[in-house]
Amino acid sequence: MNKLRTDLLIAAPGFLLLMVGFLIPVAGILLLGVRDANGVLTATHLSRFLTDPFYLEIAWRTVKLSLIITALCIVAGFPLAYIMARGSARLRLWLIISITLPLMTSVVVRTFGWMVLLGRGGLIPDTLNMLGLVRRNYSLMQTETAVVLGMTQVLFPFMVLSILGVVMRIDIRLEEASRVMGCTFLKSLRLVVLPLAIPGVIAGSLLVFTLSASYFITPSLLGGARLPVLAGSIYETATRTLDWPFAAAQSIILVVGVLMLLIPYARLSRRANG
Amino acid sequence: MVESAPTSVRIAAVIYLVAIVAFVLGPLAVVVGVSFTAGDYITFPPQGLSLRWYEAVLSSSVYMGAAITSLKLAVVVTISATIIGASVATVIHRGRLPGTSVLSALFLAPLVLPTIIFALGLLIFWSAYFGRTSFAALWIGHTVIAVPYVIRTTLAVLSTSDRYLEEAARTMGAGPWKAILHVVVPQAMPGIAAGAFFAFNISFDEAIVSLFLRSPEVITLPIQIYTQLEYSPDPSIAAASALMIGLTVVLIFVIDRVLGIQRVAG
Numbered sequence: 001m002n003k004l005r006t007d008l009l010i011a012a013p014g015f016l017l018l019m020v021g022f023l024i025p026v027a028g029i030l031l032l033g034v035r036d037a038n039g040v041l042t043a044t045h046l047s048r049f050l051t052d053p054f055y056l057e058i059a060w061r062t063v064k065l066s067l068i069i070t071a072l073c074i075v076a077g078f079p080l081a082y083i084m085a086r087g088s089a090r091l092r093l094w095l096i097i098s099i100t101l102p103l104m105t106s107v108v109v110r111t112f113g114w115m116v117l118l119g120r121g122g123l124i125p126d127t128l129n130m131l132g133l134v135r136r137n138y139s140l141m142q143t144e145t146a147v148v149l150g151m152t153q154v155l156f157p158f159m160v161l162s163i164l165g166v167v168m169r170i171d172i173r174l175e176e177a178s179r180v181m182g183c184t185f186l187k188s189l190r191l192v193v194l195p196l197a198i199p200g201v202i203a204g205s206l207l208v209f210t211l212s213a214s215y216f217i218t219p220s221l222l223g224g225a226r227l228p229v230l231a232g233s234i235y236e237t238a239t240r241t242l243d244w245p246f247a248a249a250q251s252i253i254l255v256v257g258v259l260m261l262l263i264p265y266a267r268l269s270r271r272a273n274g
Numbered sequence: 275m276v277e278s279a280p281t282s283v284r285i286a287a288v289i290y291l292v293a294i295v296a297f298v299l300g301p302l303a304v305v306v307g308v309s310f311t312a313g314d315y316i317t318f319p320p321q322g323l324s325l326r327w328y329e330a331v332l333s334s335s336v337y338m339g340a341a342i343t344s345l346k347l348a349v350v351v352t353i354s355a356t357i358i359g360a361s362v363a364t365v366i367h368r369g370r371l372p373g374t375s376v377l378s379a380l381f382l383a384p385l386v387l388p389t390i391i392f393a394l395g396l397l398i399f400w401s402a403y404f405g406r407t408s409f410a411a412l413w414i415g416h417t418v419i420a421v422p423y424v425i426r427t428t429l430a431v432l433s434t435s436d437r438y439l440e441e442a443a444r445t446m447g448a449g450p451w452k453a454i455l456h457v458v459v460p461q462a463m464p465g466i467a468a469g470a471f472f473a474f475n476i477s478f479d480e481a482i483v484s485l486f487l488r489s490p491e492v493i494t495l496p497i498q499i500y501t502q503l504e505y506s507p508d509p510s511i512a513a514a515s516a517l518m519i520g521l522t523v524v525l526i527f528v529i530d531r532v533l534g535i536q537r538v539a540g
Contacts, residue, residue, distance in 0.1 A: 006450045007365045014362040014381065014421070017354075021418040022384060025395030032398065080294055083287055097526060098295050102302060104522050106479035106496045109515040112503060113301025116308055116318050116512075123304070123318055153298060185279045214388030217481055221503060231390045238394050238486070248398070251391045258388070 030255075033248035045249030055233070059253070062230040065147060065219075066212040072152045073159040073208045074201055081163035081200070082193065086172075099157040107154070111221045114150040115141065118222070146222040147229075151212050158211065159204035166200030167193065206265055210258050230254050302519055308512035316509055327513040337514055340498035344478055347409065347494060351416040351477035356470040358417065359424025363465075364458055366425065367432040378425075385422045392418070393486040400487070407487040412494070415483040420476045424469030427533060431465030432458075468533035475525045479518070 036042040049055045080099075084092045102110055117123050118140035125138045140146050170193060178188040216231035223229070228236070230250060238247035279287070304318050312322030331337045365371060366378045384392060393415065400411045439461065443453040459466070481496040488497050495514065502511050 003370060003450070007368060007371050010361045010454075011365040011371070011377075014358045014365075017358055017414070017417060017421065018380060021396070021414045022392065023380075025399040026387065026392055027395075028399050028402075029391060029395040076294065076297075079287070079290055083291065093530075095291075095295075097530070099298055100526060101519075101522065102298055104475050104479070104526060105302060105519055106499075106515075107481050108496045108499045108503065109305060109479075109518055110301055112499070112511060112515055113303075113305045115503070115507075116304050116316055117301060121317065150301075153301065157298075185283055210386070210388065214390050216390060217485070217500065221500075231388070234390055234394060235485070238397065244394075244398055247394055251394055254388060255391060 029248045029251050032245050033250075033252040035245075045246050046252065048246065049249055049253055055250075058228050058230055058233050059257070061144075061227065062213055063257070065144060065151070065229065066209050068148055069151050069155060069212045070205050070209045072148065073156040074205065076152070077156050077159035077204065078163055078194075078197070078201065081160045081167050081197075082189070084160070084164050085167040085170075099160055102154055103157045107215075107217050108221075110154060111150055111218045114146065114153070114218075114222055118146050118149070141222065142224040142226060144223065144227060147219045147227065150218045150222045151215060154218070155208045155211055158207045159201075162204035162207065163197055163200035166197050166203075170196050202265060202268060206262055209261065213258055214254060230257075305512050306516045306519060308509055309516040311509050311512070314508070316507055316512065327509040328517075330510045331513045331517070334510065337495070337498060337510070340493050340495045341514075343409075343492060344495040347412055347416065348474045348477040350413055351420055352470050352474045354413070354417045355420035355424050355473040355477075356466060359421045359469055359473070360428050360459070360462065360466045362421070363425045363428035363432060364454065364462070367429060367437075381425055382422045384418050389419065389482045390486075393483045396483065397486045407489050407492070409492050411487045412484060412492055415487060416477040416480055419480065419483065420473035423472040423476065424466070427469035427472065428462050428465040431462050431533070435461045464533045468529050471525050471529050471532070475522065478521065 033045055034041055034043065036044060049059075080095070084095050087095075118125065120137055120139040120141070122140070125134060125140055128134045129136055129138060174192050174196075175188050178192045179185070183191060213229075214231050216229065216235050219227065219229045220232045220235070223232075231254065234247050234250045234254065237243050237250060307320050308316055308318050309327055310323050310325070311317060311320035312324035312326065313320070315321075362381055366374055366381070371377065396411065396415050397407065400407055404411070440453050440457050443457045444450070448456065479496060480494075481500060484494045484497050485500065488494075493501075495518065499511055499514055502508075
């Protein structure tokens with residue numbers, strides 16, 4: 001009993017912080033979104049979102065961009081994770097540092113870098129112009145491409161690290177065996193490594209999708225006001241129009257939407273894990 | 275033993291690696307490049323070389339005020355998050371409290387729940403009970419976000435440590451607190467230290483909670499940069515950003531020395 005009391009005492013500041021700083025505010029939001037001014041349950045705020053084409057378009061854009069970003073992260077991330085797992089320890093360390101650096105840099109700083117690269121007179125539009133692909137003074141800012149590029153840069157480390165954790169545990173002798181049996185390198189990658197790495201791909205996708213659906217600083221700076229996403233709309237509603245119940249209702253939709261996509265996916269991953 | 279990969283695949287792999295590293299680090303390199311421009315506009319490649327924008331940042335009361343706010347905040351967040359995170363990790367590691375797995379899930383929840391929802395919740399909660407947002411509100415918000423990182427790094431070390439050492443200390447007559455202070459904490463130290471540096475980094479760079487809870491008195495450096503980006507961008511943003519990147523690089527190398535970045539990332 002005494003031991004339990006010691007443990008409780010040690011964890012007490014943590015409990016207090018969790019209650020006051022996290023659970024109560026989050027619960028408050030969930031309640032605020034489904035109650036009217038008198039505290040009676042209502043779906044007014046939710047249905048206002050779900051019946052307005054403007055907001056439905058925002059929701060659709062959020063889902064679409066998040067899916068594209070997740071797919072890009074898988075395609076770009078799997079080879080990197082494989083090279084990191086099979087390369088030397090030194091190469092692995094430097095690659096981890098390279099992908100952690102943007103992850104640990106402030107989102108405003110990273111986004112600023114993209115604004116310089118993609119804006120009018122930036123390196124990328126100028127190169128495209130030199131290649132004769134676009135007109136002069138072309139700008140990639142305020143486009144969905146810009147949002148996808150900026151978000152993929154930050155989110156793909158999450159994908160790489162989750163795949164890396166799984167690939168590191170794959171017995172290299174399995175690959176060798178498949179090669180001895182006559183597989184080409186790429187075939188053994190596709191038939192042996194990829195299927196075994198699926199749990200990592202799923203875990204990474206969950207993380208990347210959730211994060212990309214809830215980012216708003218990068219989309220609002222790179223996409224601008226013409227391309228609002230759900231998280232950006234929550235921020236606008238909360239700070240510009242100060243309509244907190246409606247902002248709360250949009251938050252509920254974000255959480256429920258993410259959960260609805262996550263739960264089947266998590267089931268899938270449990271099955272993949274056996 | 276078979277040849278690991280054909281030459282064509284190796285060449286493709288090298289090209290791919292260069293492209294990926296350029297994609298990931300390019301935008302940061304561009305920021306650093308722009309910061310050394312001698313011109314008046316944000317251009318890359320920079321026009322001429324000078325340190326004038328660094329001078330501008332270091333002599334600007336707005337930037338320096340924001341930097342001081344950010345530093346103060348990061349220091350208090352580091353202290354509170356490290357103490358709370360390390361204590362919670364110890365308790366989770368021992369697993370004696372009923373429902374430990376639920377507990378650890380709850381404490382790690384801020385990692386999974388979209389930050390924007392938590393930030394909005396804190397804003398509404400704070401306004402309802404304490405009125406205007408303040409430094410203390412940001413302190414709580416950042417601590418909540420940073421604690422899971424400290425828990426994870428501390429647990430990573432504790433899970434490989436010898437749990438009988440504490441019992442040995444108790445048998446030899448040390449009280450419960452003494453055993454924790456002299457046996458458990460020194461054992462977990464690399465994890466706690468790495469967690470502390472993470473906490474500092476997270477608070478110093480955090481923008482979502484800071485944006486929701488901002489008030490004219492509490493503007494952090496990322497928010498100052500954000501505001502400037504929205505309204506009047508000039509190369510001083512690049513200089514301030516480059517200084518933040520420099521700090522991050524230092525922190526990454528420190529974390530790597532203390533715990534090994536691979537253990538933290540994996």
